[in-house]
Amino acid sequence: MKPENLNCPLPIGDHKTVQLAHGGGGRLMHNLIRDLFLSAFESPELAAMEDCATFSLPGGRLAFSTDSYVVDPLFFPGGDIGELAVNGTVNDLSMSGATPVYLSVGFILEEGFPIVDLRRILLSMRRAAEKAEVVIAAGDTKVVEKGKADKVFINTSGIGVLPGSCTLRPANIKPGDQILLSGTIADHGMAVMCKREGLGFEAQIESDTAPLNDLVAKILDVQKGAVHALRDPTRGGIASVLNEFAEVAELEIRLYEERIPVRPAVAGACELLGLDPVYVANEGKLIAAVAPEQADRILGALRAHQLGRDAAIVGEVVSDHPGRVSMRTEVGGWRIVDMLVGEQLPRIC
16 A cells, blocks of 8 residues: 555544533633634633633632533532532632632432432532631532433533733743753543443552642742742643643643652552543642742742652753653653643543
């Protein structure tokens, strides 16, 4: 066969109906948001494509965020849908540099859902809110007929207070910036996947779900202006976040595989299932792009915190290939780390 007749088929991009992959954190989800939601709801705040909007009021600057949680199973090693919902919104606010203050919660419950499980979720949310030092100040509950939902869906919204002129966004990233990761990757996605599929390993894999607001406060205190961008790598993993960074900043991000921390049990589970850890979801980790002269100090601040003990400098920003994320593998070669196109792990958050 002639070389020009060889081709690698790509997933269909022009769908007539919503696909699972539209919620997977990859290319299809970004296209859906850009082509439909941004054109329908035009606003500068939405066009920024951040996890939360920041704006000014007469009394000061605020951050506002909302998210929905549909994880399956509802209870998994290391957490549950309630704790996940609180931590997820706290973290989205924290990535803007805001101090989270108030949350709202909305429930869609399926008829027949056990009250004992609902109580367990509510108590978990209360503990998570207390740990993050936020107040659940408003809420709503709807019940639908059996078969019209899958047990329980939760929406959370949050408001946070922004200090001074703090502005953290990918557009701030500069050549030479160092890419810091606060700890091991893929813990949450693999904990949910192993529980769902009934996979057992010698060492139990647990979700990393945690509130990151205190950790963020610690690194922002190191040096004003040294942190240029923050993001928590949930759906689509660190690969999706870094592709967003590279695309917005119009710079290249280079990763070094041997520096990326992955727990042995998680690495084994990913290998067994044919998954790349850089694409698997996290719920208690952050990625930071920081000024090179402050990178070691910020790394020290991360490692001094309980949630950042495994932190590492995993990459750097260069200007060679704008919009590209590349990674030097453990054997010394280089590969492109693109954004996912299809769905990898459904119902993980």
